[in-house]
Amino acid sequence: MKKDRLNAEFCNCNVIHEDVVNRVSEKMPEEEKLYDLAELFKVFGDTTRIKIIYALFESEMCVCDIAALLGMTQSAISHQLRVLKSAGLVKYKREGKIVYYSLDDEHVKNIFDQGFVHINHKYMY
Amino acid sequence: MKKDRLNAEFCNCNVIHEDVVNRVSEKMPEEEKLYDLAELFKVFGDTTRIKIIYALFESEMCVCDIAALLGMTQSAISHQLRVLKSAGLVKYKREGKIVYYSLDDEHVKNIFDQGFVHINHKYMY
């Protein structure tokens, strides 16, 4: 009975298909890339941030306008804009007292469109 | 000084650009769609699940093999496969004692590819 372990890592069960595991293991992207990808999707995994991004698809907006649009406090929006900013998804420019936020990535729309394809496909059954 | 509120929702700041807010408001997708989209991305927002999906890009796999590949317990993998399954992202087939999981959505790859575009673009600066 085989008791192989891959990468000397702890695992409480046997490897059933060693060939498959080895082949897939070689094809896996770098750990760091996968981590970064998960971090990016984590940013998209919140309704408020999704709404902010959709709003910014249409127009650059200041914090107060976004807060009014979404019916949320200025503080909550500001906190979320910070998350979006550190993820490199939005940028801002200051004009007097007002700070205008806009999208800083032209690929986000594509990601969301593909996401909708999945959602809509799911509901056809 | 204007004190408008949109949609009769509470918001602790003034609407500065009423025209922009109204125009963007009309263009926003349905609340439910945005919620579903966030839920989908939430599933992608975990390194373990990202790894599982990448593994399944290459080959269908049983639970033990995935656990060995990722160096994690069978229980942890099984819990995550449950999440992926209820999101409509993976399907399974049973053969005796062994359960084989495989991808159930051909669009996921596109979403991830676009995600990588963002990540790689970000690191060029």
Next chain:
DNA sequence: AAAACACATGAATAATTGTTCATACGATAA
């Protein structure tokens, strides 16, 4: 100068969530 406004931010709280542990289920083997 002080007051008002737009926005940012630290701390606290509540809610969500990933993993572990123990155990149960379903199928095969002895």
Next chain:
DNA sequence: TTATCGTATGAACAATTATTCATGTGTTTT
């Protein structure tokens, strides 16, 4: 049948996180 194996799952725990509240910063206005 009993034992074993592959998998599923509920409960518990730790860690993360979204919002609120209070307050601070920077800019304009009076």
